[in-house]
Amino acid sequence: MFYQGVLTKMETEFSSPIQYYLVFENDFINMNQLLNKSITMQFVKYQCLHCGLDKPIYRQGFDRQCFYEVPQAADWVMRPELSKAHLGIEERDLEFEKRTQLQPHIVYLANSSNVKVGVTRKNQVPTRWIDQGAHEAIEIVEVPNRYLAGVTEVALKEHVSDKTNWRKMLKNDIEDENLVEWRERLKGFIPDEAKDYFIESNTETNLEFPVAKYPEKPKSLNIVKELNYSGKLVGVKGQYLIFEDQTVFNVRANEGIVVKISIN
Template sequence: MQYQGVLKKMVTENLDTVQYYLDMKSDFLNINQLIGKQIEMSFVTYECLNCHLEKQIYRQGFCKSCFFETPNAGDWIMRPELSKAHLGIEDRDLAYEQKVQLQPHIVYLANSSNVKVGVTRKQQVPTRWIDQGAHEAIEIVEVPNRYLAGITEVALKEHVADKTNWRKMLKNDIEDESLVSWQEKLRAFIPDEVQEYFIENNKETTINFPVEKYPEKPKSLNIVKEESYTGKLVGVKGQYLIFDDNTVFNVRANEGLVVKISLV
């Protein structure tokens, strides 16, 4: 069997074990069903996720011109504290920015390689946590817009990490932490204008990933450079495919690449 399409972030479903799906235009693959199988993946070409032209990907699945023009690659995406839609100020497209920024957002703690703080739209819970490979997470505050979530994250990352160690996450090097205790510990550092949105008496969410074997020394696959790779898929965590020879492939970091996937 052979499938071809442009890579996009895997779709996930948080069941007893996370289910992963790869949307490849004409095919919709359940990646969990490929675990334990030998697969070959080959690089074909590029396809920008915005203009859909065959242009080299610059960042986040976009060609260079689209990355600097499309509203869904604005600086406020990565730095929510820069959001200005609540003030009626446009960055690239005010209608789009109001639609995305002026909706409920969650500031959360997630534990993947270590405890970290993050921001996501409420409708992206628990998808965001799954994408980060978090085995547990908890919501701290729920605010009405992205700006308030952003300034909260900025305040809290003075006291807790805001990055994931991807190697440690993939090795499943888990630190036992109480996120409820962390939430209470960080409460005093939440900005005054956000204190009223603190979530009381919350519980942790636990996430189980479909992994048969974790890599001891993860090595990242550059499919453009290698052109083709064959290996036995042994698991999926975060947005990474994990193979039995310690090779890992970050699907999200390779969005916009057209690849061919074959069972061998």
């Protein structure tokens, strides 16, 4: 049995454990059902997520030209504090920017390799935490637009990390933290314009990932360079597939690549 399609980040379902789905144009794979099975992955070609052309992917699933043109890859996506739709100022596509930026956003703490601060749209909770491989997370601020979330994150990352160590996350080299205590500790550093949006009382969310065996020394697979890879799938965490030989494959980092997957 084989499947072929362009990679996009895996869809997820919040359950215990998390359910993962690799979705193609006309089919999908429940990756949980492939645990402990051998699969072969082959690089077929590129397919830009915007124009659909077979051109080398630059970043975020887009070829170089599209990356610098499409609103989905504008600077405010990675740096929410640069959002300007609340001022009516266009960067690439004001209507798209209004739809995306002018909606409730969450500033959160997540623990995947360490406690980190992050920003996501409210409708992406808990998906964002799943994608980061966090085993626990908590909302600390809910604001009405992306700009306020961004400036809050900028203020808080002076006191807590905003990065995830992907190797440590995949090795499951983690410690449980009291995120309620972290939330209270950081409360005083929230900027004045966002203080009224602090979430006074909530509890952390715990997440369980479908992993039978964690790698001790994860090594990243470059499918474009290798062209072919075969291995036994033993886990899925974050947006990574984990194989028995300690190879790991970041699906999201390979968006825009067409692969053929065979289940042996």
